[in-house]
Amino acid sequence: MIDRRTLLASSLAIGIAGTAHAGQVPERVNLWPGIPPGGEGLAVRDEVVLRNPKGGDPEDIAWPHIATPAMTVARPARPNGAAILILPGGGYTRIAVPRRPSNIAQMFAAQGITAFELLYRLPHDGWHGGPDTPLQDAQRAMRLIRAGAAKWGIDQARVAAIGFSAGGHLVGQLGQRFDRAVYKPVDAVDSQSARPIAVGMFFPVVSMLPPHAHAQSRRELLGASPSDELARAYSLERNVPRATPPTFVCHAADDKTVPVANSLAMFAGLQAAGVPSELMIAEKGGHGIRLIEPGGKPHVWFDVFTALAGRHGWLPAG
DSSP states (O other): OOHHHHHHHHHHHHHHHHHTTTOOOOEESSSSSSSTTTTOOOOOEEEEEETTTTTTTHHHHHHHHSSEEEEEEOOHHHHHSEEEEEESSSSTTTTTTOOOOOOHHHHHTTTTEEEEEOOOOGGGGOOTTTHHHHHHHHHHHHHHHHHHHHHOOOOOOOOEEEEEEHHHHHHHHHSSSTTOSSSSOOGGGGSSOOOOSSSEEEEOOOOOOOTOHHHHHHHHHHHHOOOHHHHHHHGGGGOTTTOOOOEEEEEETTTSSSSTTHHHHHHHHHHHHHHEEEEEEEESOSSOSBBBOTOOBBOOOHHHHHHHHHTTTTTTOO
């Protein structure tokens, strides 16, 4: 278990780590050895935009088009064998993730957890996999992490995954459909399991059905007028298999972007399927819950997720 005192120390270390990495090229791992699945004949190019067009942090960026899906790696100084795949959000319209490890990734690394931040492809670029395109990348990322376990000093069995907003929907898909054949194997890496040991869904998009669907995510993933059958198939709360990993779901009650009903429905679906799960609803916080509160105090969500995942073998004993 990681206690609050250790977390507070790590939050202070984040600034130091960020400074240390400022002049270094981040470790970046491309997911596919050639053209990603379903990319034949496409002319997609990687594109970056500033999230604040008026200026500010040049690393506060988003990717509206991704041709080369990849993971950025945050390595801890003393790895404890655990790893985590981080799936950023962006409404399936873009991916909000910097080129270098984010503060979230650095926080995990400060605890000895090797963090992998995923830049995944978007359906609107015309990939032949359609709405399964992001899941192709998420599955491949999990398999690459396990295939490279010796290189990164991690235990293949102790790889968790978390996602935020639309990334929460993607990590939910990964937990439910980790063994679904959404692409043809391309090499030996694809013999690895894509199942996370535990899943964290933070202010997630869950349903693709009215009235609680996030309209932008639904449109970008499924198209302008998806059939009810298609929308039901990608509504996570309706498709929870018993094999889903232990799952933590977190939301703010006053979220005006993605209704909290998404997380309530997800938790109900998890419980009905008998999946070990926990739900945390904050009174306030809007769309997004702070990682580090003012004054350096870490938010309680990390404790709760860590406790759940730890009980199921993610962290080393003791």
